[in-house]
Structure formats: C-alpha cells, structure tokens
Amino acid sequence: xxxxxxxxxxxxxxxxxxxxxxxxxxxxxxxxxxxxxxxxxxxxxxxxxxxxxxxxxxxxxxxxxxxxxxxxxxxxxxxxxxxxxxxxxxxxxxxxxxxx
DNA sequence: AAGTAAGAAATTT
DNA sequence: AAATTTCTTACTT
Numbered sequence: 001x002x003x004x005x006x007x008x009x010x011x012x013x014x015x016x017x018x019x020x021x022x023x024x025x026x027x028x029x030x031x032x033x034x035x036x037x038x039x040x041x042x043x044x045x046x047x048x049x050x051x052x053x054x055x056x057x058x059x060x061x062x063x064x065x066x067x068x069x070x071x072x073x074x075x076x077x078x079x080x081x082x083x084x085x086x087x088x089x090x091x092x093x094x095x096x097x098x099x100x
Numbered sequence: 101a102a103g104t105a106a107g108a109a110a111t112t113t
Numbered sequence: 114a115a116a117t118t119t120c121t122t123a124c125t126t
Binding site for chain 3: 016018019041046048049050051052053055056058059
C-alpha cells in the first residue's frame with residue numbers, strides 16, 4: 001500500500017491539508033471509473049470547494065501516481081488537465097472509463 | 101488581492 | 114427542452 005507512504009510524502013511536502021486530502025482521494029479512484037470534482041470535494045469535507053479541488057489537483061506533485069485524469073466535471077465535460085485535456089481524454093480511454 | 105482543472109442558476113435559442 | 118452564458122463558491126499563492 002503506497003497510500004500510507006504517499007500521505008507521508010504529501011505531508012512532508014508541506015502541502016495544505018485540503019490539498020492532501022484531495023490528492024489522497026484522487027489516488028483512491030478505481031481504474032475504469034470517473035469521479036466529479038464535486039464528488040471529491042464532498043469526500044474532502046468541503047462540498048462547495050469543487051474549484052479548489054481542481055486547484056489542488058493542478059498542483060499535483062505526482063501526476064503518475066495520482067490518477068487525477070479520472071476526475072471530470074459534473075455535467076459530463078472533461079474539465080482540465082495539467083498536460084492538456086487532449087491527453088486526459090486519451091488516458092480515460094485507456095482506462096476504459098470512456099464508452100467510446 | 102487575484103486566479104483557478106467547477107457548479108448551479110438564469111437566460112436565450 | 115436544450116444549449117450557452119453569467120455569477121458565485123472555496124482554496125492556494
């Protein structure tokens with residue numbers, strides 16, 4: 001379980017509490033599934049902080065370890081991605097989260 | 101004080 | 114009813 005180690009590192013990085021929580025939750029999203037920013041925000045204890053969630057994911061220190069590409073908008077839109085939304089779509093397709 | 105990877109509501113078509 | 118636009122929310126720097 002790298003989750004515990006991940007948490008330690010995040011804490012060590014001096015990231016904000018909210019950011020740590022968001023990243024942890026994002027890392028727990030199962031493969032092939034997508035979550036909304038709202039969903040993550042709710043799990044973070046700040047249901048109305050949907051934007052802050054995106055903000056936190058943007059500063060994601062481990063873009064490979066944390067599947068932030070599985071977090072999309074609530075209305076079905078892809079949202080944004082640090083490396084470009086195009087890549088995000090590709091990643092989702094690889095995960096099988098996109099029907100087609 | 102300003103910016104953002106969003107959401108929901110309001111307005112228009 | 115569906116699509117688009119606008120305003121508001123909460124967090125980080």
